[in-house]
Amino acid sequence: MAAQQGASVSPLRALEEALGLTAGGDATEEAEGTYYLEQVTITEGSEDEYEYEEIPDDNFSIPEGEEDLAKAVQMVQEQSTDAEILEQKTVLPSKHVVPEVIEDFLCNFLIKMGMTRTLDCFQSEWYELIQKGGTKLRDAGNVPDVYIQNMHLDNENKTLKKDLKQWKQAADKAREDLLKTQKERDFHRMHHKRIIQEKNKLINELKGLRLHYASYEPTIRVLLDKHHNLLRQKMLTTMERDKAIEQISAYQSSSKTMDPWNGYQDTKVRGIPSYKKEFASEGPTQRALREAREQYKSKLKMKERRKDSEFPTDMQPYISRCLPRGNDSPAKFDYLLSTIFRLHDLPVSCIVVHPSKDMLVSCGEDHLWKAVGLPNGNVLLTGTGHTDWLSNCCFHPSGNMLATSSGDTTVKLWDMTGGNCTLTFEGHKHAVWSCTWHSCGDFVASSSLDTTSKIWDVNSERCRCTLYGHTDSVNSIEFFPCSNTLLTASADKSLSIWDARTGKCEQSLYGHMHSINDATFSPKGHMIASCDSCGVTKLWDFRKLLPIVSIDVGPSPGNEVNFDSSGRILAQASGSGVIHLLDLQSGQIYKLMGHENEAHTVVFSRDGKSLFSGGCDGTVRVWT
Known part of the structure; x- marks a missing residue:
């Protein structure tokens, strides 16, 4: 080939x-x-006249000698074999x-x-x-392609490695879940054992108390029998006394002489005065009812004689005290923790500064409020009277009275000269969250968990108006300085502005996405600040009733906001224990770190040089 x-x-x-x-x-x-x-045979007698030439075989030659002769014979045999093969x-x-x-x-x-x-x-x-x-x-068969086979094996190996990795990850996750489940199981098992131990302990104590009570049962029966006997004796004695009084009255009537000008002559029979003769036949129960009825009528007459206060339309005596005082000193942001006052056993809910004296009042969840002298922190007064935690307090514009709100659904007024409760307002159905004084000092407003707010008249000692409109708890209330306008903040995520004279809602502000915990006016009254339960603080233009800016310092809730006397700095008490100070001119935020737990309230001093904050550990911290 x-x-x-x-x-x-x-x-x-x-x-x-x-x-x-x-x-x-x-x-x-x-x-x-x-x-x-x-095989085809070509005969000589072919009619084809073509002359064939002989092709010489140059390769064939007969060698000389014997060996060459043997080779020639072998070659001839091979040629004959090839011819036979061709013939087949x-x-x-x-x-x-x-x-x-x-x-x-x-x-x-x-x-x-x-x-x-x-x-x-x-x-x-x-x-x-x-x-x-x-x-x-x-x-x-076909010759296998090693390279293709190797490539297939490599791909299969990669796939198996990938599956192995996935199964390994699944096994690790299953192992983690198993460990977590085992820990939870052990925790619940220990908790179950502890509950069983406490249950057995309570059962044993209950058995002991039953035995102890059973030992007192005979004595209790004897005392009950004595009590019933005494009641019978008292009843018999009362009947005998009433009978004796009737006999005395009959004897007295028979021995009286008639005066034609003055009627019966006034006499004394067995020491009974003449002005009690007409009631001598009354029993003790009738007499007690009559006296209570007379006292109630006298109270109603006193209330009727008291007139309702009028909402002011012009300047009032305390109007100068409610105006913000000028503060020419530069704004201060570098406050440092200087003093800690340990005043309450439970968390501090509110702090207010006296409008004219170096004194502050703190309210706590231990049912007490305390007046503290500054800067030493000595307790001047302690107010007791509420039966539940105190939520808020507010000074009268003159500083001589204090209003407090409590979880016992009441608002109380206190005399700051002696710390005595002078008046109690009752009417809310649930806990009262906040209270505020009118600039004239004749009205107190309160907001409650029952979704309402009330305006109380101090002179007539009654509720003048109830504000309806919020659909959830009203957490904060404040009078606009020197006006009849009220601002309320509610858990329904809205702010409302009310006319205290008519009790109607004039405007509502929406923008918060969570429950609003507190809202307040700036000292000049042109701005409103509010904070909600996710740490978002908003500033509102009170003249245009539009939002200005929103600051998010969450996710910890903002519990209270307050302006300083200049209106440039806004302080916020956060649920994380951080006091945030917002510079309203530059927009910069400063943080005061000092509370170990949640901070509930924050307030500036009158001159802005100090800052007071209260936390859930029952302390009041002073920053200077």
Whole structure:
């Protein structure tokens, strides 16, 4: 077979061309692509006048000598064998059986590398095997592509590693969940054991109390019998006394003399005064009822004599005290914790500074309020009278009275000279959160958990108006300085502005997304500040009733906000224990860190040089 670079010709095809069978013979090709060779004899008597020339065989020569003669005989035998093979009918395999692609690849590779001897050996051995039928190409199958197989194995390995990683992560997460569940199980098991121990302890104590009570039962029965006997004796004594009084009255009536001008003459019978003669026949129960009825009538007459206060339309005596005082000193932000006053056993809910004296009042959840002298912190007065926690307090514009609100649903007024309660307002159905004085000093307003606010008249001692409109707890209330306008903040996320004379809501402000805990006016009255339960503080333009700015210092709740006397600094008491100071000119926020727990209230001193804050640990902290 003659092979060239890029293409190859099979040796069998070359042999056919050499014999001239493919061009002029009678070779036939069947449908399956199989070739048959037949021997053709050309006779001399052919009519073809073509002259054939003899082709000399240059390669065939008879060697000389005996050895050469043996080789010549062998060569002749091989040629005769080849002729016999040619005479036989040869069946060639189909083209698709021979892997020509592999054959061409090998031949081209050997030619390119110059390995001609290897090429000759390969061709000879390959086609000899094919001719002898020594190979079964169909059974050999396709030669596997190692690179593709390696690539598939690599992809499969990557997939398995990825699955292994996922399963490992799932196993780690399951292990963490298992540990967490085991810890929760152990915790609940210990809690269950503790509850069982407490239950057994209570059962034992209950058994002991029952035994102890059983030991007192005979004594209790004896005392009950004595009590019933005493009641019977008291009843008999009362009946005998009433009978004796009737006899005395009858005897007295028979011995009286008639005065034609003055009626019966006033006399004394057995020490009974004459002004009690007409009630001498009354029993003790009737007498007590009559006296209570008279006292109630006298109170009603006193209230009727007291007139309702009028809402002011002009300046009042205390109007100068409610105006903000000028503060020419520069704003101060570098407050430092200087003193801690431990005043209450429970959290401090409110701090107010006296309008003219160096004194502050703190209210606590221990049912007490305390007046503290500054700067020493000595307790001057202690107010007791509320039966539940105190929520807020406010000084009268003159500073002589104090109003407090409490969880016992009442508002009390206190005299600051002696610390005595002078008046109690009752009417709210739930806890009262806040209270505030009118600038004239004749009215007190309060807000409550029952979604209402009330305006109380100090002179007539009654509720003048109830403000309805909020749909949730009203957490804060404050009078606008020197006016009849009220500001309320509610848990329904809204602020409302009311006319105290009519009790109508004039305007509502919306913008907070959570419950509003506190709201206050600036000293000049042109701005409103409010804070909610997520630490968002908002500033509102009171003249335009529009929001100005919103500051988020959360997520801890803002419990209270207050301006300093200049109106430049806004302080906020946060649930995280941080006191935030907002500079309204630059917008910068300063933080005061000193409370260990939640801060409930914050207030400035009159001159702005000090700051007071109260926390849930029952202390009042002074910042200077």
